[in-house]
Amino acid sequence: MLNYSATAQTETISLELLAERLKALAEPNRLRIFNLLMDGVQCNCELSEALAMPPNLISHHLSKLRSVGLVDVERDEWDSRWIYYSINRAALEELNAAFGSFFDPNRIQPRRLTCGPQHAICRPE
Amino acid sequence: MLNYSATAQTETISLELLAERLKALAEPNRLRIFNLLMDGVQCNCELSEALAMPPNLISHHLSKLRSVGLVDVERDEWDSRWIYYSINRAALEELNAAFGSFFDPNRIQPRRLTCGPQHAICRPE
DNA sequence: CATACAATTCAACGCGTGTTGAACTATTCA
DNA sequence: TGAATAGTTCAACACGCGTTGAATTGTATG
Numbered sequence: 021m022l023n024y025s026a027t028a029q030t031e032t033i034s035l036e037l038l039a040e041r042l043k044a045l046a047e048p049n050r051l052r053i054f055n056l057l058m059d060g061v062q063c064n065c066e067l068s069e070a071l072a073m074p075p076n077l078i079s080h081h082l083s084k085l086r087s088v089g090l091v092d093v094e095r096d097e098w099d100s101r102w103i104y105y106s107i108n109r110a111a112l113e114e115l116n117a118a119f120g121s122f123f124d125p126n127r128i129q130p131r132r133l134t135c136g137p138q139h140a141i142c143r144p145e
Numbered sequence: 146m147l148n149y150s151a152t153a154q155t156e157t158i159s160l161e162l163l164a165e166r167l168k169a170l171a172e173p174n175r176l177r178i179f180n181l182l183m184d185g186v187q188c189n190c191e192l193s194e195a196l197a198m199p200p201n202l203i204s205h206h207l208s209k210l211r212s213v214g215l216v217d218v219e220r221d222e223w224d225s226r227w228i229y230y231s232i233n234r235a236a237l238e239e240l241n242a243a244f245g246s247f248f249d250p251n252r253i254q255p256r257r258l259t260c261g262p263q264h265a266i267c268r269p270e
Numbered sequence: 271c272a273t274a275c276a277a278t279t280c281a282a283c284g285c286g287t288g289t290t291g292a293a294c295t296a297t298t299c300a
Numbered sequence: 301t302g303a304a305t306a307g308t309t310c311a312a313c314a315c316g317c318g319t320t321g322a323a324t325t326g327t328a329t330g
Contacts, residue, residue, distance in 0.1 A: 035173055035176040035177055035180065036173045038176060039170075039171050039172055039173045039175075039176050042167050042170055042171035043168075043171035043172075045164075045167055045171075046164050046167035046168035046170075046171040047164055047168075047317090047318080048160055048161045048164045049318085050164075051160040051163060051164050052160055055160065055247075058252050058253055058254065059254050059257070060254035060255060060256055060257035061257060062256060062257065062260060063260035063276080063277095064276070064277060064278090065260060065276065065277085066260050073319095074319085074320075074321085075276075075277065075278085076277080076278070076279080076319095076320085076321085076322095077318080077319065077320080078277090079277065079278055079279085080278090080279095080318080080319085081318090083278090084317095096262065098262055099262040099276090099327075099328065100276095100326080100327060100328090101275065101276045101277075101326075101327050101328065102260065102262065102276065102277090103276075103277065103278095104256070104260075106256065107253050109250050109253060112248060112250045112253070113250045115248065116244075116245060116248045116249065116250060119241075119244050119245075119248070120241060120244070120245055122180075123237060123240065123241045123244070124241065125232075125234050125237045125238045125241060127183050128183055128232050128234060128237070129183065129184050129185035130185060131185055131187060131229070131231065132184070132185035132186060132187065135186075135187060135188035135190060135191050135227065135229075136188070136221050136224065136227045136229075137221065137223055137224040137227065137298090172287090172288080174288085188306080188307095189306070189307060189308095190305095190306065190307085198289095199289085199290075199291085200306080200307065200308085201289095201290085201291085201292095201307080201308070201309080202288080202289065202290080203307090204307065204308055204309085205288080205289085205308095205309095206288090208308090209287095224297075224298070224305095224306090225296080225297060225298090225306095226296070226297050226298065226305060226306045226307075227305095227306065227307090228306075228307065228308095262328090
């Protein structure tokens with residue numbers, strides 16, 4: 021999964037998976053939430069206070085991060101009203117590796133001159 | 146720019162920049178276009194044919210990638226009807242480094258027990 | 271019981287986005 | 301001059317998203 025050196029078919033599938041995860045992260049407030057989770061902050065109330073956002077909005081963004089598997093949830097052992105969120109390390113490792121390899125600048129190939137006035141192979145036929 | 150070990154203020158600014166770039170990439174068709182650009186494919190017509198998408202749609206997505214500086218544009222020297230797109234290597238290097246450091250799994254801190262029934266400091270006061 | 275509390279769910283609202291088809295620019299070539 | 305070519309721009313549509321405020325769920329406490 022999330023390997024970009026395979027066939028075109030699996031590549032397309034992986035690109036959709038990558039896009040799905042990136043879409044969950046491509047939002048300023050969710051990045052701020054993610055950043056606090058990385059620092060060890062865990063409950064909705066503290067995130068809400070730190071970011072000056074209403075708890076229901078925090079809840080909304082957390083559910084997006086949770087839906088792509090990047091964030092885990094756990095209830096307090098003694099008082100189950102409290103809910104603790106945390107980063108899913110395995111998911112983050114996989115995403116970080118996938119992003120790094122897909123967007124590796126060394127993957128950039130030199131210009132392929134198959135198009136243009138000399139090599140017009142792009143006609144719709 | 147795009148340094149996540151600085152103050153909270155610059156961090157917030159950078160998070161918005163990061164989110165902006167990620168949003169440009171968080172779309173399956175744009176990832177497929179980006180992937181072909183990485184392979185050296187350059188003109189609209191060839192992208193259009195390879196991805197089975199209409200040229201105006203390719204144009205639309207390319208403009209999004211261009212608006213965040215990840216893609217450059219250049220006209221053919223002899224026949225200026227042909228337009229060549231390419232990856233901006235510097236922008237990709239910066240993004241790749243920023244992503245790798247921000248989403249580094251080793252940044253994950255252990256649970257901070259400042260919330261919960263024992264440490265209820267989250268009251269709105 | 272009734273109250274308080276943490277958090278989620280729901281309804282509703284603007285706003286932006288991906289897609290489509292048609293019209294339009296700009297350039298080259300006969 | 302007129303047709304062909306490569307690509308962009310425009311208008312319009314359905315759809316999803318971020319935000320807000322109120323209502324709701326589930327649990328603990330007196």
